[in-house]
Amino acid sequence: MKTLNTIKAIRKELHPLRMEKKRIALVPTMGNLHAGHISLVKEALNYADVVVSTIFVNPMQFGPNEDLDSYPRTLEADKQKLLDAGNHFLLTPSVEEIYPSGMDQTTVHVPGCTEYLCGEKRPGHFDGVTTVVTKLFNMIQPDVAVFGQKDYQQLTTIRKMVRDLCFPIEIIGLETCREADKLAMSSRNGYLDKEERNKAPALYQALEQIKLALLSGEKSHTTIIKNAQQSLESAGFSTDYLEIRDADTLECASTDSARLVVLGAAFLGKTRLIDNLALELNQK
Numbered sequence: 001m002k003t004l005n006t007i008k009a010i011r012k013e014l015h016p017l018r019m020e021k022k023r024i025a026l027v028p029t030m031g032n033l034h035a036g037h038i039s040l041v042k043e044a045l046n047y048a049d050v051v052v053s054t055i056f057v058n059p060m061q062f063g064p065n066e067d068l069d070s071y072p073r074t075l076e077a078d079k080q081k082l083l084d085a086g087n088h089f090l091l092t093p094s095v096e097e098i099y100p101s102g103m104d105q106t107t108v109h110v111p112g113c114t115e116y117l118c119g120e121k122r123p124g125h126f127d128g129v130t131t132v133v134t135k136l137f138n139m140i141q142p143d144v145a146v147f148g149q150k151d152y153q154q155l156t157t158i159r160k161m162v163r164d165l166c167f168p169i170e171i172i173g174l175e176t177c178r179e180a181d182k183l184a185m186s187s188r189n190g191y192l193d194k195e196e197r198n199k200a201p202a203l204y205q206a207l208e209q210i211k212l213a214l215l216s217g218e219k220s221h222t223t224i225i226k227n228a229q230q231s232l233e234s235a236g237f238s239t240d241y242l243e244i245r246d247a248d249t250l251e252c253a254s255t256d257s258a259r260l261v262v263l264g265a266a267f268l269g270k271t272r273l274i275d276n277l278a279l280e281l282n283q284k
Contacts, residue, residue, distance in 0.1 A: 213227070
């Protein structure tokens with residue numbers, strides 16, 4: 001595996017491979033890698049001859065009171081995990097390499113699906129995500145890019161951006177990797193103390209409670225959400241949102257919607273966790 005830190009260097013490495021008609025996959029990350037990230041690399045190997053992973057803690061997607069400075073950075077351990085997984089190239093650019101003119105620059109805004117949920121709770125977050133992903137797409141020019149479904153809204157947003165801007169890139173979404181107790185794997189789980197970690201699976205359990213109620217035929221979304229929120233907050237969480245949405249558009253789901261996704265964000269102490277569960281209803 002080659003580790004590079006400039007756009008010029010990665011383009012130089014990829015050009016001859018592209019001329020040889022090699023398929024190139026991109027796996028963008030912010031580092032502090034866990035088994036979920038590594039599963040993305042392994043999935044990418046199924047779609048491409050060459051896998052490029054990136055590690056970049058993107059300041060543009062962090063709000064003023066969020067954890068940019070304290071976000072865990074574990075580059076040497078990350079390199080070993082990527083090497084063991086069969087990754088070919090790792091790009092680790094500096095902030096100056098990605099944003100040579102600073103933060104006052106052209107941004108990419110995806111309307112609609114970024115207006116609510118995390119988009120409402122974290123203003124500017126998705127513009128930061130779509131801007132840096134667009135930059136990475138232009139730097140690497142991959143044939144395929146692989147993202148996890150844990151951040152379902154992010155995945156939906158990137159898919160819409162790719163369609164809207166005519167990127168010739170196949171977007172693969174990979175199912176959320178979970179710990180044995182069903183907690184979604186996340187770099188931010190490392191912020192939890194032992195007591196909080198024991199409580200953390202309650203977010204998944206609240207989403208599962210909503211999912212089972214929907215599958216059982218309960219029609220009142222308001223009632224379903226209220227009951228799940230009570231369960232979540234009884235477990236020690238502070239709810240940011242619990243929502244039932246259309247799985248394709250993320251618009252508010254109606255009682256006639258068949259493909260749904262249940263999404264949740266909640267604070268456990270100072271740590272904000274997110275998760276989601278998709279489901280399909282049998283409409284008669």
